[in-house]
Amino acid sequence: MLDLSFRPEDCMEEFVLKYENRLYRTAIAIIGNKADAEEIVQDVFVKVIEKCPIFQSPEHEIAWLIRVTVNLCKSRLRSSWWKKTVPLLESYPAQTEEQNYLMEAILSLPAKYRIVIHLFYYEGYTTKEIAEITEQKESTVRSLLTRARHKLKSFIEEELL
Amino acid sequence: MKDYKNYMDNLSVDETLHEKIMNRLTQRSTRRHIVTNNFRKYISVAACAAVMLIFVVSIYPHMNIWNITTNESESNIPSTTGDSNPLQDRSYTKGQSGAVYHADMNGSSVAYEVDYNTMSADWPIYKDVTELTEAANVILLGKVTDISFQVLDDRTAQPPSEETEEWNRSLNTIYDVDVITSYKGDSLKNIKVRMLGGQKGVYVEEQLSALGEDAKNGIPIMEGMPEIKIGETYLFVLYQYKDTMPTLVNVGQGVYELHDPLAKDQYSFVSPKDIISYFGKDKWEEFKEKGMVSE
Secondary structure (H helix, E strand, O other), X not given: OOOOOOOHHHHHHHHHHHHHXXXXXXXXXXXXXXXXXXXXXXXXXXXXXXXXXXXOXXXXXXXXXXXXXXXHHHHHHHHOOOOXXXXXXXXXXXXXXHHHHHHHHHHHOOHHHHHHHHHHHHOOOOHHHHHHHHOOOHHHHHHHHHHHHHHHHHHHHHHHO | OHHHHHHHHOOOOXXXXXXXXXXXXXXXXXXXXXXXXXXXXXXXXXXXXXXXXXXXXHOHHHHOOOOOOOOHHHOOOOOOOOOOOXXXXXXEEEOOOOOEEEEEEOOEEEEEEXXXXXXXXXXXXXXXXXXXXXXXXXXXXXXXXXXXXXXXXOOOOOOOOOOOOHHHEEEEEEEEEEEEEEEEOOOOOEEEEEEEOOOOOOOHHHHXXXXXXXXXXXXXXXOOOOOOOOOOEEEEEEEXXXXXXXXXXXXXXXXXXXXXXXXXXXXXXXXXXXXXXXXXXXXHHHHHHOOOOOO
C-alpha cells in the first residue's frame, strides 16, 4: 500500500497545481457559477489540510477530492437559495452556438443531473464509481443519467424547433 | 458531449484564484504551527492546572469545610419529573461540548449528539409601519398552542416530492396559532405559521425525527430567529404565498411579544401599538380592552 499522505509543508503548491483545475471544473459544473466555484475549490484544499487524509492510490486521492467538492457544492446549493449569481455563460461564454445550446441545456438541469453528467462524461467515471463518490446506489446513478439524457434531448429539440 | 468536454477544458483556475488558494493554505498551515508552538509553551502550565483541578475535584469536597449540601431543586438543570405539561417534559440542557444534549424522558436519560448549522438570509427590511403592513398579507394577534417540525421544499413551501433535491429540502418550524384578532388577511379561527429552520436545544427528538435521513446533516437554525413559546400571545406579521402556510415577513419584524406593546423593533422602530393602530384607533382600543396592555 502506498503512503501518499498529504504533507502540506512539503508539497502544497505541487498538490494544488495538480488538482485545482479538475476540482474547479467539477465545482463549476455542479454549482453553475464562477464565484461559488472559486470559494468551493479553496474550501476543498482547506479540508485537505484539516483532515490530512491518507490515500491508498492516486485514484483514491482524486476520488476523495471530487467527493469533497461534490459535498461542498451540495451544501452550498442547500444554503444559497436566496442568492443571486452571475450565470456561468456570462462569465465563460461558449465558443460556438452548438456549445452554447448544450451548455444552456445542461445548466438548466437540476444539480443532481449535472453531477452525474460531469462525472460520467467529463471525468470518465463509471456509474459504479459515481455511486461511490456520491454515496448513492448504482441503480440511482444509472437512472439519473438516463433521465438527464432524456431531459437534455427534449431541451435541445425544443430549442432547435 | 464533445462540446461539453471542450467547454470544460477551457475553464481553468486563474492566477488570482491560485494565489487565493495558496494564501488560505499558508495561513491555515501557519496558524496550526503557532497553535503547536503555543501548545508546547503552555503545556507545563496546563499540567500544573490539571493537578490542581484533580485536587479540587477529588479531595476538596471530602474536606467539607463549609458543610455545603446540594439541593436538587436549586440546580439550574431543569427537572422534568412531576411536570404536568407534556410538552415541557422534554427539557434539554446544554452540555459543555455545546453539541451534546441530555433529555430526561420517563426517568431514563438519553444523550443526543446534534450538529447545528446556522443559516442566514438577506431579509427585506421595512423602514416604517406603512411599508411593513403593506408587505404583509396576514397580520394577526394569536396565541401559540403547539410547535411542530416539518421538512418542506424551499421552492414551493410544500412537502417535498420525489423530484425535490436534497438541498431544496429544509426543516421548518410550524407554529399552531389560535387567532384572537385578525387585522389583515382572512379571518380564521386558527392558523399554522411556518418559519425556515429548526430550534436549538429544544424538541431535539422531534426535529431529528422530522428530518429523517437528512438528520445526518444536522439541524439547520435560522440566524436571528426569535424565540416563540407555546402558551404565549404574539402579534404576527406574515406573508402568505398562494396556498402555502404563511411565514414571518422577516426574523426581526415578523413577530412581536406583547408584554410591552410600546416597545419598538430594532430594525424600523415599529411597535405592536403602531401596527395595530395602523388598522384604526378602534383596533388599539379593542386590543386594550382585551386586557393585554395597561396604559
